[in-house]
Each structure stands twice: as structure tokens, then as C-alpha cells.
Amino acid sequence: MTARDRILNAVRAGLPTPRATPDAIAAEARALLDAPEARRPALAAPGLADSFCAKAAALGTTVARLPDLAALPEAVRGYLADHGLSATLALQPAPSLAVLDWSGIERHSAIAPDEPVALGLARWGIAESGSLVIHSGPDTPILLSFLPLHHIVVLHEDRLLPHLEDYAARTAGEAPPRNAILITGPSGTTDIEGSYVRGAHGPGFLHVILIAPEARPAD
Amino acid sequence: MSHATTRAPFKARADAALADRTLKLAIDRTTGTAEAKRAAALSAFPEFEAARARGKAIKDHVIAHLDHYLEEFERNAIASGARVHWAADDAEARAIVTRICLEADARLVTRAKSMLGEEIGLPHALADAGIERVETDLAEHIIQLAGEAPSHIIWPAMHRTREQVADLFRTGHHPPPAAEDPASMVQSARRELRAKFLGADVGISGANFLVADTGATCTVTNEGNAELTTTPPRIHIVTAGIEKLVPSTAHAFALLRLLVRSATGGEMTQYTTFHCGPKRPGDADGPEEMHIVLVDNGRSRMLADEFRAMLRCIRCGACMNHCVVYRQIGGHAYGGTYPGPMGAVLTPVLDGLAAARDLPHACTMNGRCAEVCPVGIPLPTLLRAWRARSWREGREPGAVRAGLSLWARLATRPRLYRLASRIGVRGLRLFGRGGWIARLPLAGGWTAHRDLPRPEGRTFMEQYRAWQARKGAGR
Ligand code: SF4
Numbered sequence: 001m002t003a004r005d006r007i008l009n010a011v012r013a014g015l016p017t018p019r020a021t022p023d024a025i026a027a028e029a030r031a032l033l034d035a036p037e038a039r040r041p042a043l044a045a046p047g048l049a050d051s052f053c054a055k056a057a058a059l060g061t062t063v064a065r066l067p068d069l070a071a072l073p074e075a076v077r078g079y080l081a082d083h084g085l086s087a088t089l090a091l092q093p094a095p096s097l098a099v100l101d102w103s104g105i106e107r108h109s110a111i112a113p114d115e116p117v118a119l120g121l122a123r124w125g126i127a128e129s130g131s132l133v134i135h136s137g138p139d140t141p142i143l144l145s146f147l148p149l150h151h152i153v154v155l156h157e158d159r160l161l162p163h164l165e166d167y168a169a170r171t172a173g174e175a176p177p178r179n180a181i182l183i184t185g186p187s188g189t190t191d192i193e194g195s196y197v198r199g200a201h202g203p204g205f206l207h208v209i210l211i212a213p214e215a216r217p218a219d
Numbered sequence: 220m221s222h223a224t225t226r227a228p229f230k231a232r233a234d235a236a237l238a239d240r241t242l243k244l245a246i247d248r249t250t251g252t253a254e255a256k257r258a259a260a261l262s263a264f265p266e267f268e269a270a271r272a273r274g275k276a277i278k279d280h281v282i283a284h285l286d287h288y289l290e291e292f293e294r295n296a297i298a299s300g301a302r303v304h305w306a307a308d309d310a311e312a313r314a315i316v317t318r319i320c321l322e323a324d325a326r327l328v329t330r331a332k333s334m335l336g337e338e339i340g341l342p343h344a345l346a347d348a349g350i351e352r353v354e355t356d357l358a359e360h361i362i363q364l365a366g367e368a369p370s371h372i373i374w375p376a377m378h379r380t381r382e383q384v385a386d387l388f389r390t391g392h393h394p395p396p397a398a399e400d401p402a403s404m405v406q407s408a409r410r411e412l413r414a415k416f417l418g419a420d421v422g423i424s425g426a427n428f429l430v431a432d433t434g435a436t437c438t439v440t441n442e443g444n445a446e447l448t449t450t451p452p453r454i455h456i457v458t459a460g461i462e463k464l465v466p467s468t469a470h471a472f473a474l475l476r477l478l479v480r481s482a483t484g485g486e487m488t489q490y491t492t493f494h495c496g497p498k499r500p501g502d503a504d505g506p507e508e509m510h511i512v513l514v515d516n517g518r519s520r521m522l523a524d525e526f527r528a529m530l531r532c533i534r535c536g537a538c539m540n541h542c543v544v545y546r547q548i549g550g551h552a553y554g555g556t557y558p559g560p561m562g563a564v565l566t567p568v569l570d571g572l573a574a575a576r577d578l579p580h581a582c583t584m585n586g587r588c589a590e591v592c593p594v595g596i597p598l599p600t601l602l603r604a605w606r607a608r609s610w611r612e613g614r615e616p617g618a619v620r621a622g623l624s625l626w627a628r629l630a631t632r633p634r635l636y637r638l639a640s641r642i643g644v645r646g647l648r649l650f651g652r653g654g655w656i657a658r659l660p661l662a663g664g665w666t667a668h669r670d671l672p673r674p675e676g677r678t679f680m681e682q683y684r685a686w687q688a689r690k691g692a693g694r
Contacts, residue, residue: 002306007461007515011286014523025284028259028516029466032277033473040476041263041486055486081322092504113413129487141503142450146443168469176299176433176495178505179446182486187443191374192401193381194249200357200405201412202490207322 002186012209036165041128047158048127049210055130059185060198061206069211072154073102076119079152079207080105085116090148092120093139097154111147118148122155122208124170126165129184132208136179151203153183158213227579229554236548237668242411245380246549249371253540256484257591264480273475275595278531281464282522288464289513294432299496301509306339312514313344316423316456319510320350323454325420331438331445332356334372334534335458335514338556338569341423346428353415355444357408364391370550372557373482373536378549412444421446422506424494426459427533428471429511435495436511437471438486439479446492455494455506461513462530468493473535477593481535517568525604529564531594538588538598544581547668553578560588560598567605576614579605580630637680644674 001009012019020028043051053063066075080087088106091097097119111118120140122132132153136142145151161167171180187202198204227235236242261267281288293303306312308618318326328350330336354363358376362369364569369375376384384397388407396407424445426436436457438445445565449455462578465471479485498505539545539559552560555566555575563578579602609615615623629636650656651673659666675682 002305003311006307007305007513007519008286009447010307010515010519011289011461011522014519014527015283015286019286020284022229022287025287028280028284029470032273032280033465033469036473039266039473041266059489097301113417136502136505137499138501138503142446143504144269146446146450158507164472165469167297168467168472171468176435176493178495178498178502179450180435180493180495181446182487183489184491185489187441187489189357189405189418190252190483191361191376191443192248192379192384192404193245193509194374194377195381195401197402197405199409200442200444201355201409201416201447 007167033165036163040163040165043127043162048162049157051127051162052125052130052160053210055128055183056208057085060188061130061185061208065207065210065212067212068214069096069100069154072097072211073100073105074208075209076152077104079118079150083117083150083205085150086172088116090115090118090144090192092118092141092144094121095139097121111143113147115148117146117150119152119154120144123159124167125155125160125208125210126162126164126167126182127160128211129162131182131184133167134179134181134183135177136181138165142179142181145181146202148203149199150205150207151183151186152207152209154209154211156211156213194207228555229552229557229581230552232552233548233581236552241380241383241549242378242549245383246546248380249374249377250540250546253373253482253484253536255644257481257537258484258541260480260484260486261401264476264486264566266288267477267480270473270476271593271595274474274533274593275531277465277470278533278594279620281466282462282527282530285461285464285522288466291431292429292434292464293433293513294659296496296511297434299434299509301434301496301511302509304512306512306514306515306516309339309514312339312512312516313341315512316341316458317348317402317509318342319454320345320421321348323420323508325418325454327351327353327415328421328423329353329355329361329415329419329448329452330542331422331424331440332359332375333458334369334556335460336423337369337466338460339458339514339516341458353412353419354559355412355416355442355448356440357405357442357444358413360408361387364388366588368404368551368556369503370558371536371539372534372561378551388449394602400648416444416447417451419448419452421454421456422450422452423456423458426457428474429459429463430468430471430493432462432467433493434493435493437491437493439475439482439491441485443490446490449492449494449506450504452506454508454510455497456510456512457494458512459513461515461518462532478533478535481537481591481593521568526564526568526601528596529561529568529601531596532561532565533594534561535593537591537593538596541587541591543583543587548581553581560602561596564598564601564605572605572609572612572614579603579609586617637678640678641681641688644676644678647671647674648676 044054124133186206189200361376428437567575655670
């Protein structure tokens with residue numbers, strides 16, 4: 001008998017018979033998710049963006065808000081200058097970023113082991129926790145979020161979701177990527193005497209640039 | 220048999236720990252912070268009680284349908300391109316992981332902290348196979364340099380003070396840290412481990428959750444070491460206990476809210492990552508192979524007996540942070556992979572009651588662990604169940620059996636019992652000084668490390684009678 005059969009048999013031996021049908025199990029599992037508002041924290045502020053910003057700031061993430069994506073390169077130049085960093089950037093190879101005017105900044109897509117700064121896009125943001133969601137893919141290397149010392153993340157305000165469950169609901173039924181990552185604050189550790197230190201292995205600086213929703217033309 | 224089991228008897232290990240002042244200092248520094256931060260996180264989350272009840276229900280649901288969820292998970296993990304292996308015990312799990320590494324000609328393996336990896340003795344197995352293992356979690360890195368086992372499930376190096384860590388890094392890092400404050404030492408570890416992350420052939424992680432409806436495994440870390448372990452190497456291996464299943468991502472989130480607050484007092488870990496299969500065609504990075512090893516190792520046995528509730532455990536460590544015994548003796552004295560109250564329940568399952576009989580006794584039954592457990596595990600009840608089983612199996616030493624029989628004979632004869640207590644209470648006063656008894660003949664085990672309050676001079680029953688008489692007179 002294979003280990004698989006031995007384990008499943010042993011598990012079944014400890015459970016009552018007859019076993020519930022898959023439909024009954026699924027219904028029970030769904031019921032365990034009902035009325036989530038009674039079991040999760042309320043948002044930190046009335047609006048999604050304000051709540052996201054409050055939570056992110058509490059974790060040491062810095063947040064800047066821009067009117068549109070075109071303003072991004074200027075804001076990045078400012079960030080690099082403020083931190084005394086040279087004008088070089090590992091840039092996520094995403095079409096919406098490639099078309100911007102990056103003059104004055106050297107860009108590359110390969111991420112060096114000691115990359116000072118990298119910039120990428122978040123797929124979603126979560127207002128409840130100030131988290132950024134990133135999915136791996138052809139133009140989204142995972143290491144872009146982990147190797148640099150400074151991680152700059154662009155998040156469109158209309159990609160903000162209120163709660164963790166809303167992200168789960170958005171992606172339910174989709175084919176999952178190799179990695180779905182929720183990033184909540186800069187890398188940190190409390191492994192030496194419980195005292196908090198930033199920048200353990202991942203980025204020591206997390207900077208979110210929140211892009212306002214596109215202004216709709218007036219009717 | 221867990222590799223971490225130390226051979227010296229528990230009492231000797233506990234005595235040594237109690238005599239170690241530095242250890243006490245190190246434990247207090249971290250558990251104190253952990254307790255305060257958890258309390259603050261809970262006061263900011265008034266829904267915690269409701270969330271805890273639901274978390275418990277989710278785990279109970281999964282356990283009641285574990286066969287169904289294991290098969291669903293396996294199906295979806297295979298569909299995502301992962302390979303699923305099953306290990307009935309620790310030896311099988313070790314064999315599967317080393318075989319994958321050897322077949323891949325792996326020379327360097329990076330590992331992201333996983334208590335299950337410790338439970339199955341993975342560090343030793345890799346060493347025996349001649350494979351270099353690099354622990355990437357900062358605390359695991361510290362204890363790897365020290366050649367030690369973890370002493371806590373969340374802070375494995377909790378027993379080390381910053382001064383001791385500085386000593387380890389000074390000789391273990393090339394170049395040594397620039398300074399010996401925690402920030403400089405963390406910097407130094409970051410530099411030291413960077414090349415290892417990128418040069419590894421295999422990355423091994425555990426899983427906090429196995430998501431049945433996607434086939435994904437989920438890890439949570441604050442350092443970012445898990446993703447640096449699981450992304451660059453050609454092969455990613457996950458080892459996980461079969462109780463880690465959840466029906467869906469949303470269920471994982473419901474448990475995550477409980478886990479993080481209970482473990483570190485945070486609201487979310489910095490990195491919550493779902494790993495689903497190997498890298499997809501066209502992906503910018505990621506491993507070419509993903510293997511998932513599902514480990515039973517005693518869990519199906521727990522399912523069938525009175526320890527089933529223990530399968531709810533999400534390994535948050537709150538029970539040990541709040542345990543008066545753990546805070547005195549630390550994790551190593553327990554001698555198993557898992558310390559504290561949850562370890563005292565689990566170690567007899569893993570190592571056998573004969574080897575771990577003392578652990579369920581190392582408990583004051585104050586109930587703090589059950590109070591803080593985010594999935595409502597009745598830890599004192601389970602510890603008592605081990606004591607009862609030990610008694611039934613005749614494992615209690617003769618002196619204990621004789622003492623308890625004598626006590627039972629007295630306790631069933633109220634007049635005799637009261638007489639004995641009257642004598643006892645008055646006798647005990649002779650040994651006290653001020654309000655406390657610091658030394659007692661034949662009870663050195665009790666008084667060596669703590670004082671006993673000096674009795675009032677009269678038994679409870681005597682005082683109660685007197686009070687009743689006064690009340691009657693005053694009417
Ligand atoms: S027994 Fe409860 S408190 Fe202890 S580690 Fe497990 S879940 Fe946490």
C-alpha cells in the first residue's frame with residue numbers, strides 16, 4: 001500500500017461514516033465565511049484610500065499621492081534625490097511604465113543582488129491592512145520586490161479593495177499565478193531580543209505611490 | 220523520534236535552565252514584548268472573540284473532512300504543475316526530501332524556517348546526505364551558527380541575548396558586523412546570506428496553510444527570506460503537516476488575522492505569499508519544479524483519540540509566551556521540537572509517552588494558555604488527559620503512586636482528612652519566616668526555585684466554621 005493510501009485510510013478510520021458528500025462539505029465551508037464584518041477589523045478611515053494610507057504609514061511604509069501616472073517619473077526623481085540615491089532604477093518591464101518619460105534616470109530590467117532601488121506595479125491594494133498585492137508573471141519578476149533596498153510600488157487608487165476577503169473573491173475561479181504576494185510594510189525582524197529592526201532580507205524601505213482615479217470627463 | 224530530543228532527564232534540564240540567569244533575561248526580553256504587543260493588537264480588534272470562535276470552527280470543519288480536503292488539495296496542486304508526495308512518518312519525509320535533493324545534484328540548499336522541518340529532523344538528514352544547508356530566517360541563522368535547536372516556534376533564538384548573538388556573528392560572518400547593536404547585526408546577516416539565496420540549488424519552505432481549492436501553499440514571514448528561498452533555486456520543496464489545510468484563500472485570511480495578532484501582535488505579516496506550482500511558461504522568475512511533501516507523523520492518530528483538538532493548532536506561540544513554566548525554563552528544557560504548553564501536548568504524540576511523561580506534569584494548570592489560544596484549544600485538559608493516560612499505563616513512579624493513594628485514602632475520609640490538614644498547616648508554619656517558606660525538608664524540589672506562602676495557622680474549614688459561627692451569633 002502506498003503512503004498516500006495508508007495516510008488516507010488512517011484519517012478515515014478516525015472519522016465517522018458515512019462521509020459527507022462534497023456538496024454538503026462545500027455548503028458548510030461557505031457558511032463559515034458568512035457575515036464577515038462581525039469578525040474582521042473595521043477600516044481605519046471612512047474612505048478606502050485614507051484607510052490604506054493610515055495603515056501603511058503605521059507600518060513604516062511611506063505614501064505619496066499623484067494625480068496621474070505621467071507625474072510618476074518626476075516623483076521618483078524626487079524620492080531618489082531625497083534619499084541621496086543615484087539616478088538608477090530597476091524598472092518592472094510593464095508597458096504602462098515603459099511609455100513614461102524617464103529622462104535623467106538610468107533604467108534596467110535585470111535586478112542585481114544588491115539593487116539599490118526597484119519600481120513595480122501593485123495589482124491591488126487592501127485598505128483593511130495597508131497591503132499591496134503582487135502576482136508573478138512574465139513582466140512581474142518576484143525578486144523585484146525582494147532584492148532591492150528601496151522598493152517603490154505604484155498603486156492605482158481604483159485598485160483598492162476594502163478587505164482581505166474582497167481580494168479572495170476577486171481572484172476566486174481565476175487560474176492562480178505561481179506567486180500571489182501580499183506585502184504589508186517594509187521587511188523587518190524581531191529575532192534579536194524582540195527588538196524591531198527594518199530591512200532584514202527584503203527591502204528596508206517601502207514607498208507607495210498612489211495614483212488618483214482618472215478624472216471622468218464632465219457630461 | 221524527534222532529533223531535538225535531548226537525552227538528559229527533564230528535571231535535570233529544567234534545573235540547569237533555572238540556574239541560568241542569562242537565559243531568564245533573554246526569555247523575559249522577548250516574551251514580555253510579545254505579551255504586551257498581543258494585548259495591544261487585541262484591544263484594537265474588538266471582533267477578536269467572534270473571529271476566534273469562527274477560526275476554531277474552520278479548523279474543526281477541515282479536520283472533520285480531512286480526507287476530502289487532502290484529495291482536493293492534491294488534485295489542484297498537481298493541476299498547477301506541482302508534484303505531491305505523502306510521508307506517513309518523519310523517516311519517510313526525510314527520505315523523500317533528501318532523494319529530491321540528491322537526484323537534482325543539489326550542493327546548496329536554502330531553508331525558510333519551518334517547525335515541521337525540525338519535527339521530521341530535516342537539518343540532520345541533509346547533513347547526513349552531504350548537502351550544505353543554509354538557514355535563512357534570521358533566528359534560524361543564529362541557532363545554526365550556535366549549533367542549536369529552536370527554543371521557540373516563532374522566535375527560535377529567543378534564548379540568546381544580543382551580546383551572545385554578537386559573539387556568534389563576530390566569528391561566523393565574513394567580515395564581522397560593523398557594530399553590535401541589533402540593526403548592524405541584521406545588516407550583517409543580510410549581506411552574509413545574499414549570495415547563498417542566489418546560489419542555492421534547492422529552496423525548502425514549510426507552509427502555514429495549504430489551500431484546497433487552488434492547490435497553493437501559503438507562507439508568512441516578516442523578513443522576506445521565504446520568497447528569496449523559494450524563487451531563485453531550480454527546485455522548491457514544501458514540507459507541511461496534513462492538518463494545515465483550509466478550504467479556500469478566504470478561510471486562510473480568517474485564520475491569518477488570528478495567527479499574526481497572537482504570534483507577534485502585528486495585524487499582518489510583512490509577506491504573506493501563496494505559492495502555486497512551479498514557474499509558468501514565460502514567467503520572469505520562479506523554480507522549474509515544485510514538490511509538496513504532505514506529512515502525517517502522528518496526526519491521523521490524534522484525529523482518532525482525545526487529542527484531536529490539538530490538530531487545530533496554528534503554531535502561533537501565544538501559549539508559550541504566556542506560560543509561567545516556559546518563561547522560567549525556556550524552550551530547550553522541554554527537549555522536543557515543540558516547547559511550552561502545545562509542545563507538552565505534542566511531544567508525547569511524536570516521541571512517545573515513555574520518553575515525554577514529565578512534560579504534561581510541567582504545568583501549573585493556571586489556564587493562561589487556553590485563554591490566549593486563538594483557536595480555543597483546551598491545553599490544560601489535554602495535559603490532564605496525558606497525565607491520566609500515564610497513570611493508566613502505570614508510568615507514574617512508585618513514590619507518586621504511593622503518595623496519591625495515601626492522599627486518596629485520606630480524601631475519602633473527611634474527618635481524618637481535616638485532622639491531617641490541621642496538623643499539616645500548623646507544622647508548616649514552623650518552617651516559615653515572615654509570610655514565606657523558603658526551605659522545607661523533603662520538598663527541596665518545591666522550594667529550591669520558589670517560596671511557598673506561609674499558611675495562616677488554621678485550615679480553610681476551621682476558618683469557615685468560625686466565620687459561620689460569627690455570622691450566626693451576629694444575627
Ligand atoms: S496551541 Fe494555540 S496558542 Fe499554542 S501555538 Fe497552537 S494555536 Fe497558538
